Amino acid sequence: xxxxxxxxxxxxxxxxxxxxxxxxxxxxxxxxxxxxxxxxxxxxxxxxxxxxxxxxxxxxxxxxxxxxxxxxxxxxxxxxxxxxxxxxxxxxxxxxxxxxxxxxxxxxxxxxxxxxxxxxxxxxxxxxxxxxxxxxxxxxxxxxxxxxxxxxxxxxxxxxxxxxxxxxxxxxxxxxxxxxxxxxxxxxxxxxxxxxxxxxxxxx
Numbered sequence: 001x002x003x004x005x006x007x008x009x010x011x012x013x014x015x016x017x018x019x020x021x022x023x024x025x026x027x028x029x030x031x032x033x034x035x036x037x038x039x040x041x042x043x044x045x046x047x048x049x050x051x052x053x054x055x056x057x058x059x060x061x062x063x064x065x066x067x068x069x070x071x072x073x074x075x076x077x078x079x080x081x082x083x084x085x086x087x088x089x090x091x092x093x094x095x096x097x098x099x100x101x102x103x104x105x106x107x108x109x110x111x112x113x114x115x116x117x118x119x120x121x122x123x124x125x126x127x128x129x130x131x132x133x134x135x136x137x138x139x140x141x142x143x144x145x146x147x148x149x150x151x152x153x154x155x156x157x158x159x160x161x162x163x164x165x166x167x168x169x170x171x172x173x174x175x176x177x178x179x180x181x182x183x184x185x186x187x188x189x190x191x192x193x194x195x196x197x198x199x200x201x202x203x204x
Contacts, residue, residue: 032067033063033067033069034068034069036063036068043059044060044078051144054092057085057134061131062096065097090137090138090143091137092134093135095131095134097127100126100127100148106147107145108147108148108149109132110149110150112149112151114154116198123195125159130148131146133145154198157195167187168188171184
């Protein structure tokens, strides 16, 4: 019998041991903050009380606010859970990213100062950047008081200009009423001086 002709021209065929294996694909890295998002969803699935559900929802929102990546399915789960609370008369008040004003009825658990050097108080802004315990409203009344973290930052040049504009309008109103405008004028001078001399100029 005629043997099969080998057209490989002397090339060696790989044995079983020498067979080239396809490279094992590396696991795709999880998105930013994914572990925290998973933990929040796990907490939500285990939650029994209104407060537990609200805190799990808030934990999810905190992480999204700080840049965590989420899927549409994960967002849908949180939205559904929040809608269920709403049907029962409970509402989680949105506080993340809002301006903090002295006297607000909430507990400040932590205060982070991230202002530029020599920033006068007039050029500082306080923002709620973490909600440790959400503010829950039940049928229009406070059911749970909020606990938050506040970050103090330096205003941008645009924000300073807006504040100066409001102060100038206030001066006009005070003059019409024949009232003293020295405090407002001094505030404008302070802001304008800081804007000129700020140590880290920024592009607005």
